[in-house]
Amino acid sequence: MTYQIVVIPGDGIGPEVTAATQRILEATGLSIQWLPHLAGQAALDAVGHPLPAETLAAVQKANATLKGPTATPSGTGFRSVNVELRQKLRLYANYRPARSLPGVPSRYENVDLVVVRENTEGLYSGLEHEVVPGVVESLRVVTEQASERIARFAFETARRQGRKRVTCVHKANILKLSDGLFLRTCRRVAESFPEIAFDDCIIDAAAMKLVINPHAFDVMVMENLFGDIVSDLTAGLVGGLGLAPSANVGDEAAVFEAVHGSAPDIAGKGIANPTALILSAVLMLRYLRERAAADRVENAVRAVFARGDVRTGDLGGKATTEQFVNAVLAEM
Numbered sequence: 199m200t201y202q203i204v205v206i207p208g209d210g211i212g213p214e215v216t217a218a219t220q221r222i223l224e225a226t227g228l229s230i231q232w233l234p235h236l237a238g239q240a241a242l243d244a245v246g247h248p249l250p251a252e253t254l255a256a257v258q259k260a261n262a263t264l265k266g267p268t269a270t271p272s273g274t275g276f277r278s279v280n281v282e283l284r285q286k287l288r289l290y291a292n293y294r295p296a297r298s299l300p301g302v303p304s305r306y307e308n309v310d311l312v313v314v315r316e317n318t319e320g321l322y323s324g325l326e327h328e329v330v331p332g333v334v335e336s337l338r339v340v341t342e343q344a345s346e347r348i349a350r351f352a353f354e355t356a357r358r359q360g361r362k363r364v365t366c367v368h369k370a371n372i373l374k375l376s377d378g379l380f381l382r383t384c385r386r387v388a389e390s391f392p393e394i395a396f397d398d399c400i401i402d403a404a405a406m407k408l409v410i411n412p413h414a415f416d417v418m419v420m421e422n423l424f425g426d427i428v429s430d431l432t433a434g435l436v437g438g439l440g441l442a443p444s445a446n447v448g449d450e451a452a453v454f455e456a457v458h459g460s461a462p463d464i465a466g467k468g469i470a471n472p473t474a475l476i477l478s479a480v481l482m483l484r485y486l487r488e489r490a491a492a493d494r495v496e497n498a499v500r501a502v503f504a505r506g507d508v509r510t511g512d513l514g515g516k517a518t519t520e521q522f523v524n525a526v527l528a529e530m
Contacts, residue, residue: 200229201486204256204263209239210460211470212266218472218523219264219479225527226483226491233260237279238268238460249279249286258287258451262482265455266475269462277324280446280455284317289446289453290344291351292317292425293481296412296432299441299473300504302513309435311415314355315425316348317446322422340376340421345383351447352419353391363395364388367404367420367428380421405431429457440512443477445485454482468518471510473499476526498529 205220207213223230235253242248248268257263270278283289292315298308319339326336352364366384370377381398388396399407401424407414408428412435420428433442439458446453456474464470476499483492502508508525509515517525 200231201261202231202233202259203482204233204235204253204260206235206237206253206263206265206268207240208237208266208460209269210267210462210465212238212240212268212456212460214465214468214470214519215456215472215475216264216266218519219475221523222476222495222526222530223264223479223483225530226488226494228483228488228491237265237283238270240268241279248277249282254283254286257283257453260451262485263451263453264475264479264482265453267456267458267460269460281322281324283453284446285322287448287451287453288318289448289451290316290318290347291445291447292429293355293445293447294425294429294432294457295443295481296429296436298436300500301506302437302441302503304435304437306412306435309412309432311412311432312355312359312361312417313425313429313432314348314352314417314419315429316344316419316421317425318422319344320422322426338373338376340379342379342383345380345421346387349384349387349419350390352417353387353394356394356417357391361394361416363397363416364391365404365415365418366396366398367401367418367424368398369401369424370398371400377421384419401428404428408432408435433457437513439474440471440510441473441477443474443481445478445481447485452482452485454478454485468520469511470519471512472519472523473510494530495526498526501529502526 207216268279294313297310321338323339368377368381370381444457480492480496502525508517
């Protein structure tokens with residue numbers, strides 16, 4: 199089978215880490231037809247829109263999408279391409295595993311947990327307005343349908359991976375209607391998965407517990423904003439965003455991306471760390487049910503880190519992007 203994969207290079211270091219990941223995917227021997235499309239600042243400069251309709255249509259039709267980091271202005275400018283992609287294509291589940299890599303300095307060893315984030319509503323619904331000058335109101339949307347969908351995704355993920363427990367993270371003690379609905383829905387869905395333990399944790403307590411003992415969690419499911427923050431926190435437990443893979447999955451499309459920034463200060467220098475996007479591509483291979491290829495790439499990446507002699511600058515080494523990729527290819 200030939201897979202049609204949309205590739206969005208992104209901005210800054212995006213084209214470099216994307217090209218590096220494509221090299222590794224091609225080395226698996228799978229038949230891939232790359233469909234290049236633009237998003238982010240590169241798209242705005244080229245066609246006048248950060249998320250062209252052609253890109254959206256291609257992502258929806260393809261078997262999967264591999265996406266490099268895109269720039270998002272803070273406070274002004276265009277809306278986040280990531281948020282718009284997720285909402286317009288109904289990519290309701292953000293899946294962020296945090297797993298320790300051998301040899302990577304960290305406060306913790308053998309971390310292995312998953313954050314499942316609802317991707318389409320909450321405060322990221324973008325429903326905000328200025329009530330009067332100097333007063334802005336934002337609406338936080340929580341629906342039973344989206345809550346049930348993401349809860350079921352979390353439990354199905356736990357079942358598929360042989361994990362033992364799902365924790366609902368919420369603020370239902372204060373947000374009694376919105377997070378109360380989310381918590382009640384998770385509890386109801388849990389009844390359909392009796393072999394998987396279920397508990398819940400208030401968001402601030404969960405943040406504290408994560409930095410004290412991340413091994414206390416297995417699969418964590420939560421609404422949009424909490425998931426955005428906690429998934430970055432868990433990436434910090436295993437070495438940072440440069441090592442953190444991410445998947446955005448819906449019923450009809452899926453986008454696999456590096457969630458770190460576009461790092462314009464090092465763009466074009468050939469020193470960017472491609473690990474996050476490579477491991478995101480591993481998630482893509484598993485989504486495509488190419489388990490052998492996924493294991494081959496992931497095991498090679500882990501072997502390079504375990505060896506410890508090829509590290510990019512962000513991890514204290516001197517390797518270039520190309521040298522790191524060559525090391526992974528050699529292990530494969």
